[in-house]
Amino acid sequence: MDKICMNEVCQATTTVEWKKGWGLKADGFATLCYNCGTAYENLVYCETFHLKESGWRECRLCGKRIHCGCIASKYLHDYLDSGGVGCVSCAKSLETRSIRPIQVMSDDIPNEFGKLTTNNIGDPQSSVVENMDGIGFDKGKLIQLSKTMEAKDPSYYPQTQKAGRNGSIGQTKQEEIKPPIGESSICFPNQVQQSVGSPIFSKSDTSIAREGVKDMNESLAQSSLGFSLNTPLDTPNSVPPFSGGFVERREQNKVPPFQQGQRTRHIFPKPPKPCLTIGSEVNKGMISQVRVARPPAEGRGRNQLLPRYWPRITDQELQQLSGDLNSTIVPLFEKVLSASDAGRIGRLVLPKACAEAYFPPISHSEGLPLRIQDIKGKEWTFQFRFWPNNNSRMYVLEGVTPCIQNMQLQAGDTVIFSRIDPGGQLVMGFRKASNSVDMEDSQTSNGTHSGETSFNGANENQHTCGGRTNEDTLQRSICIPEKKRTRNIGSKSKRLLMHTEDAIELKLTWEEAQELLRPSSSAKPTVVMVEDHEFEEYDEPPVFGKRTIFTARSSGEQEQWAQCDSCSKWRKLPVEVLLPPQWTCTDNLWDSSRCLCSAPDELNLKELESLFRVSKVL
DNA sequence: TGGGTGCATGGGG
């Protein structure tokens, strides 16, 4: 089907890449050519194409120009309670401020795990999700937003936009997403089904990202099953994470005060859904396949939990985690195994905050035995204990070697602790590290590897990436190996930390990148000899040249093909030619018959396809 | 003497 750029002033029919624009009133998204789509992604669409149109207003607060009434800027502004409009950042900060005084939690919250949240006594900042209607969240807007988004489609935000979004999405590492301190608490499965867990709301968190501000990334990380970390603790109503009732008040006086009231920027409520109720209506057909760092549902010490311990788990994996349709899986935390953890000593150092939040309280160094099931349902008993350490404690699980060996884990792999409710059964899943080559990887049937989570023995080979043939970007994002989230594993030498987002962006191999490097136009090389080879040495750094395709005829003759940036036609070039980043037909000095865009294509459709095939093979 | 245990140390956030 022929596409046409929906930008009225463009209406291009060909482009190097079609992009998604705003959500249409009906289903789907506006189709934009590469340039227009990029402008849209970079939030400068209206500034670029609608400058002469009416409807421009200024943000009441910061004065930023806003193109009101235009669908392309629909999500970039909001109406202020006081009248007028504000850019989304200002509106958000205003709204959040209005949220701050919201209190908290009543005592009549059902005292049942998974259905309540509690307030921090003396924590006036805590608020409950139930109050969301009362604190000015605009559900209508959420619904609107949700219509325009594909919650399961991270490709909605092509990587190319990351740099352009005020550095927001691209720069904020997922793991750095801070818990929504001072915000809504958690775990209202019932309510989830009524509101937040509805498909609309579950999408809304992703929709937030459309706004292109840093907070969105925080929300993005919540996914359709986003959790809020802020279950207040240590209140009479708080429910221990385990049915056994591991309630201890030792954290009560240790809640870091700094975390209250610092974060005030969420305009939309986080879906207060800390757990996945398998088989619930909510989840049907909307299992997220995006690996998401989920703020744990609750825990005594949750205020201390660092995002790096948030379990990263797809909804699908959650579903795999339990075969019991009535079970609720509560991801608790995860930890990348250090060399010590995976070593022969058999001690797995637990993050203190996690241990105190999710494992039973222990007052003696000897601790107590903890029964944890592995992914195959095999039950292991570890000694959960601590060592005194600098007036603090260092929590460890002892006796993990057999289990770790059984799972074939090694340093760098990740273990994920979850809990199945009801029952409070602890489950230990794992995710292999990117550089982990072992049996499981080799067993992977679809060729994907690493960064995968395994929870269910029966589905051990049902990998996260398996069986998906579309939504390439999404797939890529899932299959991208997890970056190391902790310090260097097993080595103190410095190494480049490649974050997941970076990895997604880095679609070129080194060799491919070399192919694209061109001397800068002004550069004059100095020829130097290195081991009898001539090298051109440039003072100027290289620039990226236009990517071309090389083909070889059966005769052995090589050809180079380049696509015109203007008309998108492919032109044949001498193989030795290096093109600048921007190249059009008029720059075609080598074929006077095809030095204009109006000149017909040299290749018919079939040949073009063949060309692409070749380019993919090469 | 070797492995296990408990604590100390120090880098890094």
Add this chain to the structure above:
DNA sequence: TCCCCATGCACCC
């Protein structure tokens, strides 16, 4: 500056 935590290491069996 404090605290966490990876790991070193001394001590014990």
